[in-house]
Amino acid sequence: MPNRVIIGSQWGDEGKAKVVDFLTLDADIIIRFQGGANAGHTVKVDDQEFVFHLIPSGIMHKEKVCIIGNGVVIDPRQILIEIADLAKKGITPDGRLFIADNAHVVLPWHIAMDKLKEKKAGKDAIGTTGRGIGPCYSDKVNRHGVRVGDLLDERELRPRIEAIAGFRNQEFDLMYGAPPIDPEQVIAEFLELGRAIAPFVVDLAEMLHGMRKQNKRFIFEGAQGTILDVDHGTYPFVTSSNTVAGSACCGSGLGPTLIDQVVGVVKAYTTRVGNGPFPTELDNAIGENLRKIGGEFGATTGRARRCGWFDAPVVRKAAIVNGLTHLAMTKLDVLDSFEEILVCTHYLVDGVAQQTMPSQLSKVGRCQPVYEKLPGWMADTTKCRSWNELPLNARSYLKRIEELVDVKIGMISVGAKRDESIIIDLD
Numbered sequence: 001m002p003n004r005v006i007i008g009s010q011w012g013d014e015g016k017a018k019v020v021d022f023l024t025l026d027a028d029i030i031i032r033f034q035g036g037a038n039a040g041h042t043v044k045v046d047d048q049e050f051v052f053h054l055i056p057s058g059i060m061h062k063e064k065v066c067i068i069g070n071g072v073v074i075d076p077r078q079i080l081i082e083i084a085d086l087a088k089k090g091i092t093p094d095g096r097l098f099i100a101d102n103a104h105v106v107l108p109w110h111i112a113m114d115k116l117k118e119k120k121a122g123k124d125a126i127g128t129t130g131r132g133i134g135p136c137y138s139d140k141v142n143r144h145g146v147r148v149g150d151l152l153d154e155r156e157l158r159p160r161i162e163a164i165a166g167f168r169n170q171e172f173d174l175m176y177g178a179p180p181i182d183p184e185q186v187i188a189e190f191l192e193l194g195r196a197i198a199p200f201v202v203d204l205a206e207m208l209h210g211m212r213k214q215n216k217r218f219i220f221e222g223a224q225g226t227i228l229d230v231d232h233g234t235y236p237f238v239t240s241s242n243t244v245a246g247s248a249c250c251g252s253g254l255g256p257t258l259i260d261q262v263v264g265v266v267k268a269y270t271t272r273v274g275n276g277p278f279p280t281e282l283d284n285a286i287g288e289n290l291r292k293i294g295g296e297f298g299a300t301t302g303r304a305r306r307c308g309w310f311d312a313p314v315v316r317k318a319a320i321v322n323g324l325t326h327l328a329m330t331k332l333d334v335l336d337s338f339e340e341i342l343v344c345t346h347y348l349v350d351g352v353a354q355q356t357m358p359s360q361l362s363k364v365g366r367c368q369p370v371y372e373k374l375p376g377w378m379a380d381t382t383k384c385r386s387w388n389e390l391p392l393n394a395r396s397y398l399k400r401i402e403e404l405v406d407v408k409i410g411m412i413s414v415g416a417k418r419d420e421s422i423i424i425d426l427d
């Protein structure tokens with residue numbers, strides 16, 4: 001099996017976890033490389049459902065190794081919650097879950113700051129998940145963050161926490177009138193958390209080098225989606241990390257020569273959770289229908305996801321900035337009862353055709369989607385397990401999307417469960 005990066009090609013929640021869990025059958029090691037507990041990755045196996053925020057979605061396969069790479073921002077409390085949830089269902093990550101000692105830690109100041117900033121922004125809020133992601137990444141880049149390895153040694157942790165407390169508490173008071181957070185309490189709590197996660201913490205570089213030498217097969221599990229990327233997305237309505245495939249290398253410590261394929265996960269339609277532009281949004285009964293049939297409610301915050309038609313300029317942009325080799329199309333079954341289906345082929349901006357999602361927010365706001373109407377298939381696809389079993393109109397829909405985006409569809413998902421999948425060509 002090739003080494004694969006699996007990333008979201010829209011605004012997140014494309015069904016990445018379903019695809020990762022399925023493709024893990026052929027892999028040895030699954031690595032998360034960016035984002036944090038803002039991610040909500042749902043895996044359904046038989047009648048069990050798990051939502052992972054930090055632990056890679058491959059963990060359900062009992063013999064596979066899962067790694068949380070240096071590019072992830074880690075809330076250790078969340079990891080412990082996920083480990084406890086897994087234990088309740090008889091799955092133990094002992095000896096096969098590893099956390100990079102140089103990954104940054106989400107601290108109570110980060111979570112508080114995320115919420116304070118959003119509240120103050122009012123109608124201009126980004127609609128974050130409130131998980132402290134932006135403030136944690138800014139402290140990382142500002143070079144005064146706390147890393148996982150620091151939690152294992154008070155001599156490292158204490159001065160860093162005291163420094164952060166010094167300026168963050170002042171900021172809380174002056175800018176938000178918010179009460180300070182006691183650094184002593186944070187030190188005590190995070191040393192305790194450090195002891196709890198210590199068995200999983202490793203210096204990854206050498207371990208990954210060894211795995212590479214043994215020809216282990218890797219899956220890099222992306223979080224969020226391309227149009228939430230801090231550089232390539234609808235800035236500032238984005239997350240605070242690079243979500244694109246290139247980030248897999250920086251966020252894991254594995255070089256680009258290892259990567260054979262980049263699989264872009266796409267929903268058969270489009271969703272977005274949080275604020276910001278969304279050209280094909282359906283603020284009407286059709287959008288509500290998509291939400292209802294697709295169960296489009298956030299796996300992290302429970303918020304209703306905004307729904308719209310498939311947007312080719314969005315996925316075309318993803319194809320370019322990620323170098324996609326394949327698409328994995330999910331949730332085709334959600335369209336089973338639609339008599340007609342619209343696809344946005346391109347935008348018009350001030351009367352001029354635009355083929356990809358632009359980067360300037362003002363330009364995105366002026367994008368008028370141009371639609372093509374395709375006939376629905378009005379048949380159940382959830383039992384289909386091969387291309388030929390799919391209804392003719394569903395095949396035409398898929399072919400048209402391939403043509404518009406110019407990337408072949410390697411896999412189709414027709415239900416949330418592992419076996420509700422069709423492999424077309426993942427070579």
Ligand code: GDP
Nearest residue numbers: 013014015016017018041042331413414415416
């Ligand atoms: P992720 O963040 O990209 O991993 O996606 P989420 O887990 O946030 O959201 C995807 C939702 O769709 C989850 O509830 C999945 O169980 C579900 N899902 C995934 N693939 C399919 C599919 O092909 N059909 C249907 N009906 N549901 C799916």
Ligand code: IMO
Nearest residue numbers: 012013038039040127128129223224239273274
């Ligand atoms: P997965 O991995 C969908 C969105 C938030 C908000 C913006 C910034 O499950 O696909 P943040 O908390 O990251 O600062 O919020 O990004 N967002 C997601 N939307 N799926 C996600 O993850 C998301 N993670 C963040 O809703 O609009």
Ligand code: MG
Nearest residue numbers: 013040041299
């Ligand atoms: Mg999600």
